[in-house]
Amino acid sequence: MFARLICGAAASALMLAAAGMASAQDFSALRLSDEIRTISADDFQGRYPGTDGEKKTLEWLQARYEAVGLEPGGPDGQWLQVVDLKRYTPVADAARASWTDAGGQVHVLTPGTDITLRAVTNDGQASITGAGLVFAGFGIHAPERGWDDYGDLDVTGKIVIVMGGEPDGDLFNGQYTTNYQSGAYKADEAKRRGAVGVITLSKAAAAEPAWTRSAQGAGRTRTLTPGAADTEFSGAINADTARALGLDVAALAGRIGTGDFRAFELPGLTMSVQVSETTETLRTHNLLAKITGTTRPNETIIYSAHWDHVGVNERAAGEDKIFNGAWDNASGTVGVVEMARQLKAAAAPERTFVFAHMAAEEMGLLGAYAYVADPVYPLATTVADINIDMLPLSGPTRDVPIFGKGQNSLEDDLQALAEKEGRYVSDDGQPEQGFYYRSDHFPFARAGVPALMPWHGVDWVEGGREAGLAAWQAKFGADYHRPSDEWSADWDLTSAVENLTLLYRLGLDLANGERWPTWKPTSEFGQVRAASDAARQ
């Protein structure tokens, strides 16, 4: 066991006096373990949004923050930020679609077979008559990569058809994907340009399972991502429908990957669409606490972690129906609580610290999206988001992997701190997982706020990469999003303590300096941040 795990309050105070505040922490593996056990117990019922499990979790968090003397950090001096999630369900047999050819002949499309349609927007209703059609390739405008699928084409009032994914190759991050591959980005870009709808062109033919599966999925209840682009409708067509419209998927696939492609109108063609969905609201909450900065209180550093998990599922296989989520994310939740305790014990920071416990991450990062859509602290003067999702459970590691390596300068700050401990920052090593898009740092990144998400080291000090990777894969395979993700007295939280210590030092450096972390020139988020440069002069 490392000495810093057992150093008590008196020793800690001495260290503060002797070594300055950067050493004044004493993260305790025992206390982390104890608190994780509490909020992942069966009576928290898997912490599903809108349930009694939510209520218990938020009450526990508030009590912790009151005990260490933090201020409420939500809107209007409250602890909670209300998050109203709108859920949409298609009205059976209400969707209609057709297209009209250059000769004026109408071709009816069968929803669920030829085309899928959703109106997951503010009112759940879409009614479009005779809109022009545009094919926009991948639908990507990436100025930092010199890529522009739209060119000068005006798509105002039109329906934009795009291909899923993004171009292959190093221009788009090689093995790792960029945000440009996401449907949400493509919808945003089309909406910004005035389009009324976005249709994704599937490479699959009507009879292929890839299409029939996705067509079935399109009938399910869907929750709106707060702040998402509200084009009238979104949908998909298969390769057969595309061919009828004059779009040959195989021929286009070669053209759109070269960088020379420009969007074009489908000459003389129009489309009409009607969609109707019922809506309901699920109310949940983010909980926020803060330590107000002494000299630059309007500049904030956010530590975030999602408090929710996936609840109880009576249809789960086996006896145990409760998804306790001890690792995911009672551990990160407690990590943020303990971060707050340690930072409160340090000298008052110049900038403000915010501790944000996000709701509904497991439903698609929805609490964090709700926060950035309606931020309590202006995003332009939010210095950084440091997100903690699933603390590492191992002995000491040499590596400190992060999601989204190469994105912003926070990784260089972390590297400098890690080096002092003989450690190094690396990528997450699993490009196929798309981890960068799967936790609450991402909505911040997408909104231009430099964000950092550390992950589990696998380069063990004892046993190296071979032992570390095998152990990690076994643990992830056995427990991730399963009822067996439960607290255990056997957990080794040494690596968790080491990472929290690094993130504590990083936060203090940011809070007592004047630097603004920046996006790297190759990042797709630099342009978003640049729009608010004036606020950081």
Ligand SMILES: [Zn+2]
């Ligand atoms: Zn999860």
